[in-house]
Amino acid sequence: MIQVQSLSKTYKSGKAGLHPFDHQIPQGTALALTGGNGAGKSTLIKLLATIIKPSSGTITPGGRSFSYMPDDLEFPLQLTAIEALGMLGVLKKVDGKRSLQLLKEVGLYDARHQKIGTFSKGMKQRLSFAQAMLSDDDILILDEPTNGLDPYWIKWLKTYLKKERQEGKTIIFSTHDLSLVEDLADEMLFFYEGKVLIRGRVGELRGNGERLEDVIVKRLEELNG
Ligand SMILES: Nc1ncnc2c1ncn2[C@@H]1O[C@H](COP(=O)(O)OP(=O)(O)OP(=O)(O)O)[C@@H](O)[C@H]1O
Numbered sequence: 001m002i003q004v005q006s007l008s009k010t011y012k013s014g015k016a017g018l019h020p021f022d023h024q025i026p027q028g029t030a031l032a033l034t035g036g037n038g039a040g041k042s043t044l045i046k047l048l049a050t051i052i053k054p055s056s057g058t059i060t061p062g063g064r065s066f067s068y069m070p071d072d073l074e075f076p077l078q079l080t081a082i083e084a085l086g087m088l089g090v091l092k093k094v095d096g097k098r099s100l101q102l103l104k105e106v107g108l109y110d111a112r113h114q115k116i117g118t119f120s121k122g123m124k125q126r127l128s129f130a131q132a133m134l135s136d137d138d139i140l141i142l143d144e145p146t147n148g149l150d151p152y153w154i155k156w157l158k159t160y161l162k163k164e165r166q167e168g169k170t171i172i173f174s175t176h177d178l179s180l181v182e183d184l185a186d187e188m189l190f191f192y193e194g195k196v197l198i199r200g201r202v203g204e205l206r207g208n209g210e211r212l213e214d215v216i217v218k219r220l221e222e223l224n225g
Pocket residue numbers: 011012013015016017018035036037038039040041042043044
């Protein structure tokens with residue numbers, strides 16, 4: 001169980017990325033973070049991944065190990081895919097075979113000797129996912145993992161993550177893709193201006209099959225009168 005207590009982030013500019021916020025994430029569940037642009041999803045992801053420090057509050061247990069996929073990972077463009085993943089593998093003390101296996105899984109094996117600078121957005125995104133999966137951690141923290149992926153690879157990613165969750169991993173991901181939330185998440189948080197506007201189990205939020213899109217629009221309309 002990950003416990004988030006009174007967690008908030010105000011940036012140096014004075015902008016509140018996240019207002020004080022409490023939540024519990026049970027082991028083996030998938031939590032989706034949704035919300036409009038600038039709502040606070042990446043802020044929370046970065047706090048969970050300890051990339052940034054909170055202005056208040058705690059996340060326990062501390063010192064968790066996790067696999068992290070940022071939304072903007074910039075690989076050195078002059079490296080090939082296998083060089084980049086291999087180096088990260090050395091840093092993470094992972095067997096070289098794991099890098100090759102992951103490159104196969106994300107469909108980049110044939111492009112492994114190609115420079116990352118020549119990769120398309122979707123290829124870079126798949127490489128970013130592969131680097132996150134190098135270590136076999138129990139917690140996956142993924143910032144917009146389907147961003148830039150085509151429908152084939154979105155489906156592939158859903159299947160991969162469902163399997164990870166079935167194996168007991170905790171998955172925390174941000175997304176604008178509500179079908180991914182419907183298919184994968186146990187629980188959803190919808191952020192609005194740094195605050196949680198909608199929180200609940202996906203099945204319950206959808207009641208008798210309502211689409212999440214409609215649930216969210218209804219709530220936003222209520223808010224805006
Ligand atoms: N480094 C920063 N310095 C100042 N303000 C920031 C910084 N990072 C984010 N913010 C602000 O914090 C708020 C939340 O941003 P965040 O990146 O968490 O949004 P998001 O929900 O991930 O948005 P998107 O869907 O566009 O990725 C925004 O108003 C943003 O401008």
